Amino acid sequence: MNTGTSLDGILYHEQSSVKLGELERYVITYDLYEGDEIPADIRLDSLWVKIENTTKLSYKAAYLLGPFILYCDLRTKGYHHSQKIISSADKPVFQSNIQAQQKFVAELSLHQIKQRYVWIVDVVSQIIFNKETKINYEISIGNTKASFKKKIRSTSTLNTQDNTSYIGLQVQKLTTADIWAVPKFLGTSQKSHLIILTHGFQSNVTADMEYMMEEIYKAQVNYPDERLVVKGYMKNICETEKGIKFLGIGLANYIVNELYDNSVNKISFIGHSLGGLTQAFAICYIKIKYPEFFQKVEPVNFITLASPLLGIATSTPNYVKKSLSMGIIGTTGQELGLEDSKFGDKPLLYLLSEGPLIKVLTRFKRRTLYINAINDGIVPLYSSSLLFLDYSQLLDKLGGQTTASCDPLFQPKDNPVTPGDDNGNAGDKTTNTSSWNTFWKAKGNQDDRKSKRLMNTSVIKSMKSAVLPPCPDTEYLLNPDTRAATIIHDKIYTEKDLPAPAAAEFPEGTSAQGNEKKKKSKKELEEIIARRWHKGMHWRKVVVSLKPDAHNNIIVRRRFANAYGWSVVDHLVGAHFQGDGADILSAPDAAEPPDEDVDIASGGVEPNKLFSWLTGVEDPGTYREGVVSTASHLASSWIRRHSSVTD
Known part of the structure; x- marks a missing residue:
C-alpha cells in the first residue's frame, strides 16, 4: 500500500458496474493507530465515501432497458437491527433511488478513540427488465467531503493492488459470487x-x-x-x-x-x-x-x-x-x-x-x-x-x-x-x-x-x-x-x-x-x-x-x-432454523401418510399419460411472454449496438 495522501485528496477510487441481480460490497477497514499505545497527537478527522452512478443521463428515460438505478447503503460492521444504537454517528445511511449522474455521499465517522473502524458499503443494481444492460458507477473515499469536488485525473497515482493510498486504510471488494459463497463450515459432518x-x-x-x-x-x-x-x-x-x-x-x-x-x-x-x-x-x-x-x-x-x-x-x-x-x-x-x-x-x-x-x-x-x-x-x-x-x-x-x-x-x-x-x-x-x-x-x-x-x-x-x-x-x-x-x-x-x-x-x-x-x-x-x-x-x-x-x-x-x-x-x-431438536411446530397430522407411489404410472418414463400436463415437453412457443418482456427484448436488440450499457 502506498503511504501518504494523494494530491487530489482521494484515498481510494474504483470504477465498476453491476447488472440485473448483481451487488458489490466494499468492506472498508481503517486502523486509527498501530500498536498498543494511543498516540498523543491522534486526530479524529472523518473520512468520506462517494458512490456515483456514471451511466449516461440519456439512459434515465430508458426504463425497460433498466431502470438504471442504484441502491446503496452504509453501515458499521457491528450493526444489527436488534440492537439499540446510541450514537447517531453509527446510524446506517442509505439511498434507494440513485439515478444516472446522481451521487450518494456519506461520512465515515471517527467519533471515538478505538484502534479499528470497519464499515460495509453495498452497491446494488435496481435493474428489473433486462439481463444485458449494466449500471456503471464509481466509488471514491476521500479525507474530506470537499475532495470529491476535484476531478480525479487518473487512478495511476493509486496503488494498483487495492487502489488505496493512505496509511491504515484497507478496502476489500466482494462480488455477488463472493457474497453468495457458502460460508466455511467448522463441523466435521459431511451432511x-x-x-x-x-x-x-x-x-x-x-x-x-x-x-x-x-x-x-x-x-x-x-x-x-x-x-x-x-x-x-x-x-x-x-x-x-x-x-x-x-x-x-x-x-x-x-x-x-x-x-x-x-x-x-x-x-x-x-x-x-x-x-x-x-x-x-x-x-x-x-x-x-x-x-x-x-x-x-x-x-x-x-x-x-x-x-x-x-x-x-x-x-x-x-x-x-x-x-x-x-x-x-x-x-x-x-x-x-x-x-x-x-x-x-x-x-x-x-x-x-x-x-x-x-x-x-x-x-x-x-x-x-x-x-x-x-x-x-x-x-x-x-x-x-x-x-x-x-x-x-x-x-x-x-x-x-x-x-x-x-x-x-x-x-x-x-x-x-x-x-x-x-x-x-x-x-x-x-x-x-x-x-x-x-x-x-x-x-x-x-x-x-x-x-x-x-x-x-x-x-x-x-x-x-x-x-x-x-x-x-x-x-x-x-x-x-x-x-x-x-x-x-x-x-x-x-x-x-x-x-x-x-x-x-x-x-x-x-x-x-x-x-x-x-x-x-x-x-x-x-x-x-x-x-x-x-x-x-x-x-x-x-x-x-x-x-x-x-x-x-x-x-x-x-x-x-x-x-x-x-x-x-x-x-x-x-x-x-433452530436446530434439529426444535420441532415443536411440526405437530402431527391426523391423517395417515398417503401411499407414496400409488398414482405414479410410468416412474418418470415419457409420455406419462396421467401427468402429461406436468412432464410433457411443450413447444417453446407455448411459453408466451408479456408486453414488458417483449418490449425489453426488442430494446435489447437495439442496445447491442450501443456497447456502453452492455459491455
Missing part, C-alpha cells in the same frame, strides 16, 4: 441441508433475497452436525412471464442436476410471491420425474411469503383481470387468472393441487405461509393464506388491540387453533375459521373501514411504492423499542378446522341440480384448490401488518429501504 430461495415475478434471488440468505446463515450455529447451504436459481430472471410450468421445470432440474449430491440429506424451500408457486411446481415435477429424490432427501420446511397460491382471479380490479386474460403479462398472468386452457378445461393451479404435490407436502416437517394483511396490492390476502382464516380476529388486531405473543416455540400440539389468542391459550375449543367469501357475506357491511383494509388491492399504489418505497425514519433504524409489532396472527390450521362447504358435496364439475356438467366459477375453483392444499396436513399461517411496500418489505428486498420487514425474516429464521 448438508439445502435451502432453496425462489424469487417472484420480475425479480431475482441474488440481490432481492440476499438479506434473507445472510440471516439464515446466522442460524448455522444451531447446526453443529449439518451444513446449511442456501442457493437460488438465477436462470429464471427476465423469464417470469413464461408461466409457472416453465419456471418450475427450470428450478427442478437445477436442484436435481446441479445442486444435489450425496451430501444433501435435507431440503427446505422458501418462495416469495410467484416463487411460492414455482417451488410448488418444482416439487411436483421432481416427485414424478425423479421419484427417488424425496426417498433420499428429507423435506423439512415449505415456506411461502405473499404467494398467490390460489391465483389472483377474484378480489382484484377489473382492469387487472382483463389484463391477465389478454396475456399482458404472458402465460403467467393467464395462469394466475385461472384463464389458461392449455390443459383442457382445468387451469394449471387446479391441476397442481392434485395428488403428487399434496403427497410430498405432507412429508414436510413444517409448512408455513407468511401473509400480508394490508398494503399489498400485488397478492390478495385470501390467495396467500389459502382462503381459510379467522378473519374476525384479524379485524380486531387491525383495530388496534395488543398483538399476542407469537413465540414460535409456544405453539401447542393438540387443538392448536382457538379463537382465544394466537398461542392457543384461553378460549373455546372451536374455531372461527371461514373462507374469504363466506366472511364477506356474513359481514354485510361494505362501509366498515377496518374491513376494507383487508380488501386493499391497489396494484397502482403497490407499483408506485415498489419503485419509490416509503423508507423508515432514523428512529426506526436505531431503536427497536419504537417499532410496532408486525405479526398480528400466528396460528396452526388443520383440515378439520376448515368450515363445511357452503353447498352439499358434489363431484367436482357437477352442479347441485344433478349430474349435469357445469363449469365451475372461479370462486368455486379457488375453494376447491384451497381445500386440496389442506388435505391431510396442517399449515402455520402467520399474518403480518406491514407498511408499504408490504409485498417487498416481507422479504426485506433491500436491507434498509424495506426494513419494515425485519421482524418477519427474524420470525422465519427463528421458527424454522
